[in-house]
Amino acid sequence: MKTKHKVIIFSNLVLAGLSVAMMQNNAKADTTDSAVQTAQVQATASNDADQTAQATTATVQPQTKAAQVSAQADQATQANTQAGGVGATDQPISTPVVNGVVTTGDSLASLYDGDGNQLTISLQPKTDWITDQKLSTQAGNTYYRVSNNAYVNGSNVSLNYGKAENGVVRVKDWGAKTSNRSDSGFKDSGLANLDPNSTWQYGRTDTVNGISYWEVGNNLWINSFDATTTPVYSNPAGYFPISNTQIQPDGQPGYWLYNGVEGIKTYKVRQYFGLGNGHTEYDGATINAVRRFQANAGLPVTGQTDLATWEAMGFSEADWYGIDSYVAPLQTGINSTRSDHIEAMINQAFKYVGQPWVSGAASSPAYGVDCSGLVTQAMYASGISPLPVSAIQHAQPGNEWNSRYMWNDTAHLPHIAASQRQRGDLVFFTDPSTGIIWHVGILLDANTMIDSWPGYVGTSSIYTGYKGNIAGFARVFG
Template identity: 35%
Template sequence: MLRVTHTPRAVISSFAGIAVAASLLAATVPAHADEDLTDPPQTGAPAAGDLASPDPQDPSAHALPRNTPGNAGVPGSDSPVLPGSQISPDSPVSAGVPSLVPTLAGATPAGRPDLSRVAGVSRFETAVTIARYTFITPPKTVYLAEGWKLADAMAAGSLRDGPVLLTASHNLHAAVKDYLQEIKPEKVIALGGTGSIPEKVLEQAKVSEMTELERIAGADRFETANKIAKYAFPDGSNIVYVTDGTGSQGIIGPDALTGASLRNGPILFGSRQNGLSADTLDVISHLGAKEIVQLGSNQLGSYKPTRYLAGPHRYATAVEVSKQVMKDHPEVQIAYLTNGLVLADSVAAGGRLDDGSVLLTEPDWLPYAVCEHIRTSGIKKVIALGGDSTVTPEVLNAANEYAQNPAKPCLQTRPVVRGWVAPGYYLQAVDKITPPPGTVVPQSGWNGTKVREVRARLGVGVPLNASMTFDRATRNAVVRFQRRSGLPASGVVDYATWVRLTGRPWNMDNFQMQPPPLKATREQRIDAMLSFARGQLGTPYTWGGAGPTGDGYDCSGLALQALYAAGIDPQPINVISHAAPTYRTSKQLYAHPGLQKLPFAYRIPGDLVFWQGRGGIYHVAIYVGSNQVIESSYGYTRQRPLYKWGNIAPYIVRPLAT
């Protein structure tokens, strides 16, 4: 039976048979744990080497209170091997392989394996891997959040009695379903409304007759965070944390993620324009909070908190949060290190990793503020969340060296080392992509993620037709909305209409993947390009779209962001011109004078493959090897055989020229 949860219910703890769980976990390493993952399957199919799980009949499975740590460990155990983990000192972590990599003995609490990195093939597998690492015994409650738009998962940091798993909105991810079938939880709770987790997806999580399905949802991310807070703290809370709930480019900021390490209060969202809503203020009053602490320094309207935990940037704010965690819990000696620009790998960690705090890093350089904190705070061990491409082995090794050698001075500036250099007149790598020239103003003829958002909000399309262009039906729906809202009925979605209709940032379509450092080799750039593409598998298709991830791509929008991920900036092509009427980015990429063109027979991974018709070039895909490509086509981003359909163009484009 599906219930919408508005009020908390009692949860009972039981710790019987925990020692038995340890022995079961240690005995379930699958024989295929080291299989090759060179060509990962499409989203929705189980990957070779997926982690096995505890015996679903394990009598030690237990539930914990919602706002208590969910990983008390296994008393008397010898740090059992997590099932399916790749415990091999000779096998470094790859961004494309589910990994739980060991390290030397350190500050790991009893019951957890001694690891240096927790990672998976994608954000979905990483969330499952974090769940296995965090909950040594199978949890009885599991929370399910939409994996492309992370606001609901970020608000769930105070839910500690079960893991937060991520899934696509169109289908329950295979890795999540496998995990649920293995642990057979008593309850699966969706976070967010049916627009984030449709009922059909939640129903797929009912893995046994005993599994109850519930939902915690509000009208938007702000109300959902409010309901989560009341659910997680049924007896109230003396302290409440508030933070910016919109961030930039339509993606929630990182401060809620790092703030989840604070265990004594919920995290609520405000907005830069409007501060805290009346509903949020009511929740604060309902909880009986005596102190309101803001995470991060972005002003939330005219609201003034009791105090701030903030620094001049996200990395320094994470340090301030970590200092507070270590002050409140002197026993903490672990820091979890994650990429400060790619939050998906660590969003599932939340407050469930109760033995440490979460710090942010750049993928190739440990920011000075973070380094100084690790060096001087008493942190004994640093564990990476995410694969090698998000937190490089060099950064992780450096962080642990500073933890173990406090006398070593931190680098105050990033060292500049030049790696791959393109030959001739081809495009050179950059370490910063040219900022977009403004933002799309949704109006007749335009496409892209903002147009998709407008059409979705107004219910234009059944449900959203393949073109997703701002057509006559869209314009008429906009005019009707403007009249109802007392706005000028122009049929153009200007700033005032956009804010009233969507509540999302005006420049949400300014999303650009961050390039690797200049010292990156050609091979590292290709790896970054392909890792990005593989990470988008299952992302919805949007005509004229170039991200952010949850808002979709079309074929050339996906290719453009993949080039950005490799450090190639093919100006004048950009994410705004990409959405313009009649503009065809695939044609522009094929004809770009700064991109190397070679005969189709010379294709190698990282090349762009094109399709042509009577009107010229009309489609592009990313070649990944073995006659396979990753493309965004009608429906979603997928990996498929190269020769499945169409007339392939005679030349490929090699962005990283040879």
């Protein structure tokens, strides 16, 4: 690009640090005995397409000043004639504004300045760069501006619009037309409208003139006239928020077993040694049994069960992690009503009916659970994560009585009057001898609940006195 054809460069710096590195290199080229340095962008790709990176320098073999000047002149001449850069025979013909992100391929992507000179800076492979301008040339080449005066050849990158973002969008009652995106904007795809009230996963979002767009297919977009990410039902303030995507484990799956740990892995270890499970706790008897086993198996004698000890007992690595990481599959979505969420919670609870009561357990329906473990997994299925209560946390020492945490969490599980209780509410009980909360169940109706009580999961009247005194009721969905 000669002077009269130069692109007017915006003052805002898209990639902070890039121009600084270029100025450093120019200064170094004027010193007599210093090594020529080239700059290379060091960046780690992120899930956010708006990522920026900084340029740092890497030393190469020293050259004399004369050699430096000659090399720079040769480089400029070559940059103006080679296919990779804009030169005297490849003048710009248009510079439309774009709002996108370019992603580099498997190799370094060279950069060029506004005159077509190749810079001593390259973009790292597989990284994302904001671009605000597309430059087309007479020779049919395309360049994208990624900094104040730095362009990357379009053949070395792929262009996406908007930003990377995952979620679920639902179509409104009248259906949604789809559009394709290009530099000139959105254009009707000509395809049939998406079905009313259908839901779609999206991978990118964009906003143009105040209108939101979601990419639900390969360059297939729907907008906020016809779709929304707002769910049919949301919990009001004062309740746990509802997730419309699968809840993930909270904590580290594969935790070791040591003094005080409960749950299914402890249950299986105690069972292996023939120890009773009236109360499933990794206690002194368990520790001693594990020590003897480790000594006989040639393992480090710690009394703790790690993965090696677990596998030596004949259990699988898949179970070691899988028992901990189980979170009930989400049974609701953004089209779900309040009633749908309640039924999802109850439906998950019924999957455990007949399984044994196991203290500190909150894993899959393949195993037993205790009362708060049952409620935790039921909540997961309906889109509720009752943190700090979680399936993994429940097995750790001191967290057996999660029913107490739930009862005390009035900021998310508000108490309600007994006269207002209904299906899907939680009912709490106190130990008759201490008056302390020790049990929780899920109401099926005003007088019946599903719960886990020694020795199994089942349904019963809330007035069964042996389960304690009714402390009160709390609501999960407002």
